[in-house]
Amino acid sequence: xxxxxxxxxxxxxxxxxxxxxxxxxxxxxxxxxxxxxxxxxxxxxxxxxxxxxxxxxxxxxxxxxxxxxxxxxxxxxxxxxxxxxxxxxxxxxxxxxxxxxxxxxxxxxxxxxxxxxxxxxxxxxxxxxxxxxxxxxxxxxxxxxxxxxxxxxxxxxxxxxxxxxxxxxxxxxxxxxxxxxxxxxxxxxxxxxxxxxxxxxxxxxxxxxxxxxxxxxxxxxxxxxxxxxxxxxxxxxxxxxxxxxxxxxxxxxxxxxxxxxxxxxxxxxxxxxxxxxxxxxxxxxxxxxxxxxxxxxx
Amino acid sequence: xxxxxxxxxxxxxxxxxxxxxxxxxxxxxxxxxxxxxxxxxxxxxxxxxxxxxxxxxxxxxxxxxxxxxxxxxxxxxxxxxxxxxxxxxxxxxxxxxxxxxxxxxxxxxxxxxxxxxxxxxxxxxxxxxxxxxxxxxxxxxxxxxxxxxxxxxxxxxxxxxxxxxxxxxxxxxxxxxxxxxxxxxxxxxxxxxxxxxxxxxxxxxxxxxxxxxxxxxxxxxxxxxxxxxxxxxxxxxxxxxxxxxxxxxxxxxxxxxxxxxxxxxxxxxxxxxxxxxxxxxxxxxxxxxxxxxxxxxxxxxxxxxxxxxxxxxxxxxxxxxxxxxxxxxxxxxxxxxxxxxxxxxxxxxxxxxxxxxxxxxxxxxxxxxxxxxxxxxxxxxxxxxxxxxxxxxxxxxxxxxxxxxxxxxxxxxxxxxxxxxxxxxxxxxxxxxxxxxxxxxxxxxxxxxxxxxxxxxxxxxxxxxxxxxxxxxxxxxxxxxxxxxxxxxxxxxxxxxxxxxxxxxxxxxxxxxxxxxxxxxxxxxxxxxxxxxxxxxxxxxxxxxxxxxxxx
Numbered sequence: 059x060x061x062x063x064x065x066x067x068x069x070x071x072x073x074x075x076x077x078x079x080x081x082x083x084x085x086x087x088x089x090x091x092x093x094x095x096x097x098x099x100x101x102x103x104x105x106x107x108x109x110x111x112x113x114x115x116x117x118x119x120x121x122x123x124x125x126x127x128x129x130x131x132x133x134x135x136x137x138x139x140x141x142x143x144x145x146x147x148x149x150x151x152x153x154x155x156x157x158x159x160x161x162x163x164x165x166x167x168x169x170x171x172x173x174x175x176x177x178x179x180x181x182x183x184x185x186x187x188x189x190x191x192x193x194x195x196x197x198x199x200x201x202x203x204x205x206x207x208x209x210x211x212x213x214x215x216x217x218x219x220x221x222x223x224x225x226x227x228x229x230x231x232x233x234x235x236x237x238x239x240x241x242x243x244x245x246x247x248x249x250x251x252x253x254x255x256x257x258x259x260x261x262x263x264x265x266x267x268x269x270x271x272x273x274x275x276x277x278x279x280x281x282x283x284x285x286x287x288x289x290x291x292x293x294x295x296x297x298x299x300x301x302x303x304x305x306x307x308x309x310x311x312x313x314x315x316x317x318x319x320x321x322x323x324x325x326x327x328x329x330x331x332x333x334x335x336x337x338x339x340x341x342x343x344x345x346x347x348x349x350x351x352x353x354x355x356x
Numbered sequence: 357x358x359x360x361x362x363x364x365x366x367x368x369x370x371x372x373x374x375x376x377x378x379x380x381x382x383x384x385x386x387x388x389x390x391x392x393x394x395x396x397x398x399x400x401x402x403x404x405x406x407x408x409x410x411x412x413x414x415x416x417x418x419x420x421x422x423x424x425x426x427x428x429x430x431x432x433x434x435x436x437x438x439x440x441x442x443x444x445x446x447x448x449x450x451x452x453x454x455x456x457x458x459x460x461x462x463x464x465x466x467x468x469x470x471x472x473x474x475x476x477x478x479x480x481x482x483x484x485x486x487x488x489x490x491x492x493x494x495x496x497x498x499x500x501x502x503x504x505x506x507x508x509x510x511x512x513x514x515x516x517x518x519x520x521x522x523x524x525x526x527x528x529x530x531x532x533x534x535x536x537x538x539x540x541x542x543x544x545x546x547x548x549x550x551x552x553x554x555x556x557x558x559x560x561x562x563x564x565x566x567x568x569x570x571x572x573x574x575x576x577x578x579x580x581x582x583x584x585x586x587x588x589x590x591x592x593x594x595x596x597x598x599x600x601x602x603x604x605x606x607x608x609x610x611x612x613x614x615x616x617x618x619x620x621x622x623x624x625x626x627x628x629x630x631x632x633x634x635x636x637x638x639x640x641x642x643x644x645x646x647x648x649x650x651x652x653x654x655x656x657x658x659x660x661x662x663x664x665x666x667x668x669x670x671x672x673x674x675x676x677x678x679x680x681x682x683x684x685x686x687x688x689x690x691x692x693x694x695x696x697x698x699x700x701x702x703x704x705x706x707x708x709x710x711x712x713x714x715x716x717x718x719x720x721x722x723x724x725x726x727x728x729x730x731x732x733x734x735x736x737x738x739x740x741x742x743x744x745x746x747x748x749x750x751x752x753x754x755x756x757x758x759x760x761x762x763x764x765x766x767x768x769x770x771x772x773x774x775x776x777x778x779x780x781x782x783x784x785x786x787x788x789x790x791x792x793x794x795x796x797x798x799x800x801x802x803x804x805x806x807x808x809x810x811x812x813x814x815x816x817x818x819x820x821x822x823x824x825x826x827x828x829x830x831x832x833x834x835x836x837x838x839x840x841x842x843x844x845x846x847x848x849x850x851x852x853x854x855x856x857x858x859x860x861x862x863x864x865x866x867x868x869x870x871x872x873x874x875x876x877x878x879x880x881x882x883x884x885x886x887x888x889x890x891x892x893x894x895x896x897x898x899x900x901x902x903x904x905x906x907x908x
Contacts, residue, residue, distance in 0.1 A: 127765070127766055127769040129689050129692065129693035133638070146636070146693075147762050147769070216784070220783070302782065306779070306781065307765050307768070308769070308780070318762070320613065320615055321614050321636060322638055323615050324615070324622075324638075325639070
């Protein structure tokens with residue numbers, strides 16, 4: 059007998075095939091059906107889908123050039139022609155909002171990518187090897203956690219310079235320690251489980267155990283955290299952009315759009331308010347989705 | 357019970373009507389409502405909110421500071437030899453009762469008023485004036501010429517006390533703007549002992565002056581408090597009240613957000629909102645609808661102007677591009693969009709309240725077709741993205757700025773219409789001077805407030821300017837020689853006609869050679885609560901508190 063029994067073989071032997079009734083796909087479909095019956099979840103998902111699609115192809119939803127000024131139409135209240143009204147130099151706010159989604163969503167994705175990749179690596183390494191490596195990485199994470207997130211992001215963005223990517227990097231670095239911690243906790247739990255011991259007894263190399271057994275089984279909570287932190291990242295990116303660290307004008311970002319209307323809060327509240335509500339709705343929808351996804355898992 | 361109530365209602369109604377009328381008259385008669393509101397009432401604390409303090413150079417020393425808000429404060433805590441009539445621009449007596457200027461324009465003799473004392477009791481006599489002039493000359497040396505007042509005493513040689521009430525000031529070369537300079541806050545007088553403090557200490561308020569108010573406290577970036585000087589009796593005749601101030605105290609605070617400052621005024625948390633950038637049309641409407649009025653006066657001196665970088669290799673070194681830039685700028689739309697209906701359109705390199713102002717509005721006409729033709733002729737062809745290219749290089753102008761502004765984005769879009777790509781390069785306040793010093797820009801903006809056209813020298817003359825790089829990059833050496841010759845002709849003479857002609861030529865040269873690109877007239881607005889009476893602007897459009905009193 060050879061030792062060629064891989065995990066796939068085991069899995070195939072033990073689990074029912076995907077296309078059989080009661081298989082993995084069916085379970086997923088059943089779960090989706092349950093979720094689809096919840097109007098809140100459905101609404102939130104549809105809204106997020108709209109935000110995503112409109113962020114990458116804004117011209118589908120708006121006929122106005124987001125950069126064309128029209129002094130005669132300055133500060134028009136919301137109407138059918140301008141759903142979000144116009145700003146103080148007559149640009150259509152709805153199209154600016156959607157164009158701004160592109161930059162903000164991209165920045166959020168970059169920030170999350172940095173956080174997930176770096177956080178996972180640090181967490182897995184730290185939890186798996188323990189000892190000195192763990193102490194060094196976790197004390198470093200403690201230091202990062204001790205500095206208020208926005209302050210840390212401000213310091214990083216000042217060093218890197220202004221723009222969408224520096225803001226994304228700053229925010230990403232700021233949420234790395236959270237991911238590292240969560241991953242480490244999971245890894246610590248998983249590495250003591252019987253199947254890891256079995257693999258080790260079976261003579262598997264540590265890299266193989268890490269990649270094939272520990273990582274796939276510990277990254278569930280990290281995925282939920284990623285969805286939850288998307289909202290946090292959006293707010294942090296919008297805050298930095300509000301403070302003027304984001305993309306150079308005339309490019310619009312959610313934060314700079316809100317900032318642009320702050321001198322007209324009393325006389326033309328929609329300039330700040332509507333983009334603000336849009337951001338709030340996006341973050342709320344994200345939180346709702348991630349909470350709902352967590353529920354059946356509990 | 358009912359009668360007093362009704363009477364109170366009537367009074368309120370009448371007061372309301374008066375205020376409405378005052379609101380309608382706007383800036384036409386600043387301070388004119390003092391008579392309507394009855395005799396001035398003594399007492400009270402006036403609260404004024406300013407634009408944020410100068411983070412780079414916190415200073416309230418009259419001679420050193422250039423910060424407009426602090427010059428407003430200084431006007432009320434320190435006196436000058438002369439005063440300037442805001443209406444006519446004439447120089448009027450103040451601490452100097454009279455003066456003579458020698459025919460060659462190099463000797464000024466001042467006859468001082470009797471009985472003037474500083475707030476520490478020492479007399480303001482000829483010796484004190486001489487000590488001030490010498491102190492200023494010293495300060496210029498100590499600060500390496502950086503002190504703002506340096507420009508005001510250009511060519512100063514020495515001064516001599518002829519008798520306790522007479523002092524003669526000698527100049528190495530004629531300086532026709534000196535008499536006006538003596539009326540400014542920058543040449544306001546302080547005690548001779550004040551000059552024993554270092555320039556830095558004086559900046560933080562360690563000086564004693566003779567004004568209607570005394571400086572109680574200056575906390576940079578936070579607040580500034582002044583209070584009435586007892587026994588004051590030598591106010592300028594341009595004020596109705598030449599004696600003690602009506603107000604007990606004035607508190608100045610620094611409020612960063614324009615909307616918060618306006619909101620404070622509307623909600624009556626403050627009495628006067630004093631913005632740096634003109635109120636938006638919306639804020640003006642908001643203030644007028646509340647229990648407050650909007651007062652305004654153009655700030656004399658250089659208008660809000662862009663200065664080009666014409667050093668070799670930069671796109672603006674091409675005169676054709678500079679010419680097209682004028683034609684591409686739609687100044688009336690700019691003024692109306694950014695600052696609302698009725699906002700004055702800039703008419704040249706200087707604001708209209710500057711003495712010797714000559715309108716060159718005819719040369720600043722919006723003509724996009726001509727701009728396009730000019731650029732075509734100069735070899736800048738329109739590319740597929742709508743911007744212009746020459747030898748593969750895009751026509752890109754870099755404009756470094758420290759904060760977003762609607763105005764800059766409007767400017768960007770206006771230039772885009774003729775194919776010029778204006779890049780708004782956002783940098784931190786700390787980075788900006790380095791950008792300018794390295795010549796890493798195409799246009800930048802600055803201004804200078806002084807009721808004399810000589811103000812522009814301190815932007816454009818590399819020997820005097822704050823930013824030598826900006827001055828050097830703004831024009832070619834041969835144009836600079838022409839400009840310097842015109843300033844010399846205007847200043848080194850005692851013939852007012854020659855001065856006027858030279859300044860008129862100069863204002864044309866600024867546009868003909870593409871040196872300055874005026875964007876908007878700088879108007880000093882003030883939102884003034886209806887409880888404040890006797891509000892007035894000085895000739896430099898600063899806040900004058902001499903006649904101000906508050907309804908108790």
